[in-house]
Amino acid sequence: MKKKNKIELNVDFIGGQKPLTKEEEMKLSEYFKKRRKKIARPTTRKKELVN
Amino acid sequence: MEDNENIGLDFEIDELTNSVRNVITNDSFQTTVSIISKADLKTITKRKGWLFSWRQELGFPERDVFKLTIINNQSIIQGLISLEVKPDHVYMHLVESAPFNKGKEKIYSGVPGNLVAFACKLSFQRGHEGNIAFISKTQLINHYIESLGAIHFGGRLMIIDTKAALKLMNKYYSNLTL
Numbered sequence: 001m002k003k004k005n006k007i008e009l010n011v012d013f014i015g016g017q018k019p020l021t022k023e024e025e026m027k028l029s030e031y032f033k034k035r036r037k038k039i040a041r042p043t044t045r046k047k048e049l050v051n
Numbered sequence: 052m053e054d055n056e057n058i059g060l061d062f063e064i065d066e067l068t069n070s071v072r073n074v075i076t077n078d079s080f081q082t083t084v085s086i087i088s089k090a091d092l093k094t095i096t097k098r099k100g101w102l103f104s105w106r107q108e109l110g111f112p113e114r115d116v117f118k119l120t121i122i123n124n125q126s127i128i129q130g131l132i133s134l135e136v137k138p139d140h141v142y143m144h145l146v147e148s149a150p151f152n153k154g155k156e157k158i159y160s161g162v163p164g165n166l167v168a169f170a171c172k173l174s175f176q177r178g179h180e181g182n183i184a185f186i187s188k189t190q191l192i193n194h195y196i197e198s199l200g201a202i203h204f205g206g207r208l209m210i211i212d213t214k215a216a217l218k219l220m221n222k223y224y225s226n227l228t229l
Binding site for chain 1: 103104107108137138139140142144145180182184186204205206207208210212
């Protein structure tokens with residue numbers, strides 16, 4: 001039987017309430033924009049081939 | 052409190068379950084996620100052991116704060132999550148388990164994983180393909196990669212993409228149709 005690996009960390013739950021920097025916001029935005037294009041691209045290529 | 056200024060989510064995804072589990076009795080309890088009310092704020096204070104100012108979090112109009120509760124025991128908050136729906140993803144500002152669900156003495160396990168899966172669900176519902184972004188402390192990056200399937204985007208940034216979000220969704224919301 002496969003044994004489940006369980007990762008244990010001895011930390012409590014601490015986070016931050018400060019917003020992202022503008023640079024980080026931009027990086028994320030660019031990344032998701034590229035992802036959307038990447039997902040949309042195969043359909044476009046198919047159409048091009050048909051035409 | 053340690054250092055709120057040192058930004059970075061620091062929640063431990065200890066277990067992925069479709070409910071929370073009492074670590075002593077091993078009993079599982081079905082959970083529900085709902086938006087918090089101002090009345091809830093009375094029980095979510097630093098004096099009562101919460102680490103963050105959730106009142107402050109609720110004050111940001113662009114953020115929504117949700118609570119995880121056990122069905123039939125809605126008055127006890129098991130954990131909280133603050134989310135912001137951005138134009139192309141959902142940003143996870145903050146996740147915190149209730150004081151009694153922290154550390155080795157926790158009563159219920161599965162709280163943070165449950166809340167992250169909820170964030171993924173929201174991202175799908177808002178047309179963002181399950182995409183989530185959040186910030187991690189350096190020492191927890193690998194933990195999130197392994198436990199959530201998250202991607203280290205660079206620096207403090209982490210991303211949960213569609214594939215990882217679907218996995219989490221299947222775990223927690225297997226009976227849900229999107």
